[in-house]
Amino acid sequence: MSAIIEEHHHDDHHHGPAKGLMRWVFTTNHKDIGTLYLWFSFMMFLLGGTFALVIRAELFQPGLQLVAPEFFNQMTTMHGLIMVFGAVMPAFVGLANWLIPMMIGAPDMALPRMNNYSFWILPFAFTMLASTLLMEGGGPNFGWTFYAPLSTTYAPPSVTYFIFAVHLMGISSIMGSINVVVTILNLRAPGMTLMQMPLFVWTWLITAYLLIAVMPVLAGVVTMMLMDIHFGTSFFNAAGGGDPVLFQHVFWFFGHPEVYIMILPAFGIVSAIIPTFARKRLFGYASMVYATSSIAFLSFIVWGHHMFTVGMPLAGELYFMYATMLIAVPTGVKVFNWIATMWQGSMTFETPMLFAIAFVVLFTIGGLSGLMLSIAPADFQYQDTYFVVAHFHYVLVPGSIFSIMAAVYYWLPKWTGHMYDEKLGKTHFWLSFIGVNVTFFPQHFIGLAGMPRRIPDYALQFADYNMISSVGAFLFGFSQLLFLVIVIKCIKTGKQATAQVWEGAHGLEWTVPSPAPYHTFSTPDEVNLKEAHG
Amino acid sequence: MANDATYQNYYVPADSKLPIFASLGLFLTVFGMGNMFNEMTAGADTTFGTMVLLLGGVVLATTLFVWFSKVIEESHAKLYSDQMNRSYVWGMSWFIFSEVMFFAAFFGALFYVRAFVVPWLAGEGNRGPSDMLWPNYVAEWPMLNTPDPTLFPGAHTAMGWWGLPLINTILLVTSSVTVTIAHHGLNEGNRKKLITWLGLTVALGIVFLGCQVLEYYHAYTDLGLTLNAGIYGTTFFMLTGFHGAHVTLGTFMLLVMLIRAIKGHFKADDCFGFEAAAWYWHFVDVVWLGLFLFVYILGS
Amino acid sequence: MEKAKQSRWLVALSLLLSSSMVYADWTVNMRQGVTAISREIYELHMLIFWVCVVIGVLVFGVMIISMLLHRKSVGAVSADFHDNTTVEILWTVIPVIILLAMAVPATTTLNKMYDPGEAAIDIEVRGLQWKWQYTYLNNDPTKEVKFVSSLLTPREEILNETRKREHYLLDVDNELVIPVNTRVRFLVTSGDTLHAWWVPDFAVKRDAIPGFIHQAWAEVEKTGIYRGQCAELCGKDHGFMPIVVRVVEQGEYETWLAGKQEEGRLVYETVGKEWTQDELMAKGEEVYLRVCAACHQANGQGLPPAFPSLVGQGLAVGPMAAHLDIVLNGKAGTSMQSFKGQLNAAEIAAVVIYERNAWGNNMGDSIQPREVNKMMSTGQ
Numbered sequence A: 001m002s003a004i005i006e007e008h009h010h011d012d013h014h015h016g017p018a019k020g021l022m023r024w025v026f027t028t029n030h031k032d033i034g035t036l037y038l039w040f041s042f043m044m045f046l047l048g049g050t051f052a053l054v055i056r057a058e059l060f061q062p063g064l065q066l067v068a069p070e071f072f073n074q075m076t077t078m079h080g081l082i083m084v085f086g087a088v089m090p091a092f093v094g095l096a097n098w099l100i101p102m103m104i105g106a107p108d109m110a111l112p113r114m115n116n117y118s119f120w121i122l123p124f125a126f127t128m129l130a131s132t133l134l135m136e137g138g139g140p141n142f143g144w145t146f147y148a149p150l151s152t153t154y155a156p157p158s159v160t161y162f163i164f165a166v167h168l169m170g171i172s173s174i175m176g177s178i179n180v181v182v183t184i185l186n187l188r189a190p191g192m193t194l195m196q197m198p199l200f201v202w203t204w205l206i207t208a209y210l211l212i213a214v215m216p217v218l219a220g221v222v223t224m225m226l227m228d229i230h231f232g233t234s235f236f237n238a239a240g241g242g243d244p245v246l247f248q249h250v251f252w253f254f255g256h257p258e259v260y261i262m263i264l265p266a267f268g269i270v271s272a273i274i275p276t277f278a279r280k281r282l283f284g285y286a287s288m289v290y291a292t293s294s295i296a297f298l299s300f301i302v303w304g305h306h307m308f309t310v311g312m313p314l315a316g317e318l319y320f321m322y323a324t325m326l327i328a329v330p331t332g333v334k335v336f337n338w339i340a341t342m343w344q345g346s347m348t349f350e351t352p353m354l355f356a357i358a359f360v361v362l363f364t365i366g367g368l369s370g371l372m373l374s375i376a377p378a379d380f381q382y383q384d385t386y387f388v389v390a391h392f393h394y395v396l397v398p399g400s401i402f403s404i405m406a407a408v409y410y411w412l413p414k415w416t417g418h419m420y421d422e423k424l425g426k427t428h429f430w431l432s433f434i435g436v437n438v439t440f441f442p443q444h445f446i447g448l449a450g451m452p453r454r455i456p457d458y459a460l461q462f463a464d465y466n467m468i469s470s471v472g473a474f475l476f477g478f479s480q481l482l483f484l485v486i487v488i489k490c491i492k493t494g495k496q497a498t499a500q501v502w503e504g505a506h507g508l509e510w511t512v513p514s515p516a517p518y519h520t521f522s523t524p525d526e527v528n529l530k531e532a533h534g
Numbered sequence B: 001m002a003n004d005a006t007y008q009n010y011y012v013p014a015d016s017k018l019p020i021f022a023s024l025g026l027f028l029t030v031f032g033m034g035n036m037f038n039e040m041t042a043g044a045d046t047t048f049g050t051m052v053l054l055l056g057g058v059v060l061a062t063t064l065f066v067w068f069s070k071v072i073e074e075s076h077a078k079l080y081s082d083q084m085n086r087s088y089v090w091g092m093s094w095f096i097f098s099e100v101m102f103f104a105a106f107f108g109a110l111f112y113v114r115a116f117v118v119p120w121l122a123g124e125g126n127r128g129p130s131d132m133l134w135p136n137y138v139a140e141w142p143m144l145n146t147p148d149p150t151l152f153p154g155a156h157t158a159m160g161w162w163g164l165p166l167i168n169t170i171l172l173v174t175s176s177v178t179v180t181i182a183h184h185g186l187n188e189g190n191r192k193k194l195i196t197w198l199g200l201t202v203a204l205g206i207v208f209l210g211c212q213v214l215e216y217y218h219a220y221t222d223l224g225l226t227l228n229a230g231i232y233g234t235t236f237f238m239l240t241g242f243h244g245a246h247v248t249l250g251t252f253m254l255l256v257m258l259i260r261a262i263k264g265h266f267k268a269d270d271c272f273g274f275e276a277a278a279w280y281w282h283f284v285d286v287v288w289l290g291l292f293l294f295v296y297i298l299g300s
Numbered sequence C: 001m002e003k004a005k006q007s008r009w010l011v012a013l014s015l016l017l018s019s020s021m022v023y024a025d026w027t028v029n030m031r032q033g034v035t036a037i038s039r040e041i042y043e044l045h046m047l048i049f050w051v052c053v054v055i056g057v058l059v060f061g062v063m064i065i066s067m068l069l070h071r072k073s074v075g076a077v078s079a080d081f082h083d084n085t086t087v088e089i090l091w092t093v094i095p096v097i098i099l100l101a102m103a104v105p106a107t108t109t110l111n112k113m114y115d116p117g118e119a120a121i122d123i124e125v126r127g128l129q130w131k132w133q134y135t136y137l138n139n140d141p142t143k144e145v146k147f148v149s150s151l152l153t154p155r156e157e158i159l160n161e162t163r164k165r166e167h168y169l170l171d172v173d174n175e176l177v178i179p180v181n182t183r184v185r186f187l188v189t190s191g192d193t194l195h196a197w198w199v200p201d202f203a204v205k206r207d208a209i210p211g212f213i214h215q216a217w218a219e220v221e222k223t224g225i226y227r228g229q230c231a232e233l234c235g236k237d238h239g240f241m242p243i244v245v246r247v248v249e250q251g252e253y254e255t256w257l258a259g260k261q262e263e264g265r266l267v268y269e270t271v272g273k274e275w276t277q278d279e280l281m282a283k284g285e286e287v288y289l290r291v292c293a294a295c296h297q298a299n300g301q302g303l304p305p306a307f308p309s310l311v312g313q314g315l316a317v318g319p320m321a322a323h324l325d326i327v328l329n330g331k332a333g334t335s336m337q338s339f340k341g342q343l344n345a346a347e348i349a350a351v352v353i354y355e356r357n358a359w360g361n362n363m364g365d366s367i368q369p370r371e372v373n374k375m376m377s378t379g380q
Ligand code: HEA
Pocket: A145, A259, A260, A262, A263, A305, A306, A324, A325, A327, A328, A329, A331, A332, A333, A335, A363, A364, A365, A366, A367, A368, A370, A371, A373, A374, A375, A379, A382, A383, A384, A388, A391, A392, A395, A396, A399, A400, C055, C059, C094, C095, C096, C098, C099
């Protein structure tokens, strides 16, 4: 017994990280774990992006040239899955790990060992998922929404591994979210009330709540699939009294909140960056909190808008249409608040600000096309076309992904102690901005003109815009290698960053030196709320 | 150098080998299970998958055992402040919430099938024309005649609520009471009371599980109620089965608490492990009441 | 101030530019279509589109103005406000009103789409991997017309070996034919996985769900040929199952239907006659290349492991009963579906005989279509 206590009192780990590779494997430090998440996410982004480039290369021209239809479907599926579960979600968890303890004056996450556990499940899960591509019969080929019965009766055998990979991701997300919720509720520095927390913390609190509520439902639906495939149950088979549409209801009960899980933390990030570079306090803090909560609440009751064409009763269609339209209101409040924050500010346009502004503009475009989709009769013409693909890429790529990049530029000096190369950063921004629009704007048109999604080949009238879109995709994709260069360069060298880094930055994380020491706020008296609020 | 005051406020555990082994164990478990299921369905040899599954199970169980022992030791060593303990309380509550949502998915499936799918298949409502595909199907719940009895031969009798299910309800409700009495014993510092009533709770849990095994046996042999019996059998076994799995886990947790109580681990103000297990037990009990109502009483 | 004027000017210009695009014959917009519903949806689409454009212009306009005026480099000093209940209420209430204004026409249109009026013609539309099967329902089963419609575009065009012609990927062998100005009801279902039957010009999109039937209807106002595609991922060839509907005058429709019914009767008779082995082989080859070669390939080698080879192994050189059984009833859980709904007895007999005797599978055995027909009618 005493030996164990001895080990805990052995305090060198309270000063600096352990040496060597094992530091990363055994670490319980929120900053290390945050870093792990972020690098993992970036690797997944490149992998998922590579799959997207395979898709875009095949769609460069009509006709089948590079890949067979079976493989194309696997690419579409894996691209969606890896981007959603491997790139965006872990990136936000990484940011949460790095920032939440520093923002609320906590020494670490509440449950540090479990924190490490949440992360290390992921590499196993994604290795298993990616390895299905090499299995006999190929990997998952039924879309990231894996509708039954294509994903049950007609699925390749690798679907079993897909199911278990989803289980692993779910376990990881649930544990990660419990950690976030507990940290926020229990480890705030004395004196920090809920309504004083930075918005990033607020949005993550709500996101974590969404995750804990819906990841088990996802686990439930994949379990039903597993039983249908291997144990003769009939959840999704009408012959036994089940219904394939049941799958869609359960899936989208998870799936719609899931898309807000991918955007709420982004709202938090933008709400931190815009005030800093406008040198003006965030407009309407309280209404931001209420708007985020309303979006989260509404997200549970609108899932049917993905199913307008499956033949729901009229009352269902109307209800889901109205409920979905309502989401525009709190989201609009957020957009207006950001603009009011910019209004009469004293703005400068460093890279994080550029990404944040592009976020507001392009997310709004994506949101407005979302509003069009929510009009049920019109959705009969949009559903499963590239119009939908354009919609969700506008909210996800220049939405979630841009916000993550903005966050990285914004906090990188705090993490590494160096300023990144501003010129390169701006170049990266402009290449990305142009690339993203060239890729996804034309998809609105081909969608309206009638091109279905998830097809490896298309009719001739869609050729021109597809070609433009593919060119844009390669431009955007390869620009991301520049991002990698910038980050590595910033870790290695660069101008020494000050503690506050940005002239207009406020918040606890800017009161500690840059780079942030391995352990921050180990004692409550290190927390200086006054200074933080400047 | 960190001083003791630091520890009182915040305790950050040292680097730990536990999580990576737990991840590895979890991975081997699911990978082995996946392999086993696939081979089973293909009618091939399942040895490899089973071995990996067992290996994973052993790694996972051992790691978790060491992990929990370590937490208990740390707690005994007074490394945790009140604030730290609150973290565990919050953590457990949110975990139980996630479990509630897991069951919600299956209950949701049951309600959807009963309220919508059954009438549609029999020709009512906006998907009513579906009955053209199933001319012989008549709506009923429990669904004994499935739309396609050659693929999914329905049960010939439904599972009633009288008998074993009722006994099980009484057992579980009683066990919720006994665990509460044990808790009182703990609060009063009455170890004997704690051990007696906790022991009784564990026993009730085990008897419950025994009854459930009997019930399943009865379903398969006498009623023709199987996993393959269409959506009635599907929802019946999935809901009660997952509940049973949770009872197993809960019983195991209580058993561990019983052993710890016998070892003299708990004090009135230091008993979170016990409380967590008790909450879990209440949760399992509440789910059962839902099952009893919706699967048994309204389902037969 | 100078800058503010400039930006207002920009806004006006962009408005002008975008509005000029609607007047041009803009082929990249939603189609107006040829039914009352489709036109209504088009109007609705344009309405929300313009509402969104206006919102976008306002929101981005304010942003741009702010970015131009309130930047540090032009000496802007930041103000100190961070709350204003009045504007916050305003920008909550105004969107609600806009949404209400959009919800009204949307509800009206949706109501019309769900109107359960009486249809003159009922057609069952069945999605199959990867083709459509149409059945003109008729109370007299001998008058029921049933046929399968699949992609006509040749492989060479898809594989870029020859030039792609007009209607690439949008041509089928057997078009669906319906009369103009008549309400037609589609009963959409599926024989395997999900599909969706979508004809943009009718604004009809209905998911095809195995085990369930969903209704949709259309009353087309203009004769012509209308094309659509499967709109729900259904496996490998999801991109290759187009829909073509030919809308004709009532009289032409009736002639066509009578012709189809006669064709059905002829098939019915051919099944009864005595077939020679050569006739069976010739017919079999034709059926094989049309239906089976998509998976099992023209040379019978298949694409293992997805699609087994039929040459020198397995059921094709095993007992005939099992061979017939898999073709008639398919194999559950694989893409080898039941063909008894799609092929008539003569075609099934022929294709089985062909498989047993082609590519060196010299089994030498034979069966008459009428025997297969007996198996089919006794529901084996
Ligand atoms: C980050 C992810 C994200 C976000 C934030 C959103 C946001 C929204 N989405 Fe989107 N959506 C997806 C990701 C996302 N979506 C994905 C991945 C899919 C496809 C899944 C698949 O099938 O694979 C999808 C599909 C999808 C569909 C189904 C389409 C179909 O398959 O037929 C619908 C339909 O209603 C929809 C609607 C909406 C709406 C109304 C919003 C709203 O939240 C948007 C609200 C925002 C605004 C409206 C703009 C700002 C507001 C103002 C400036 C105020 C003034 C405005 C008004 C008064 C109008 N989405």
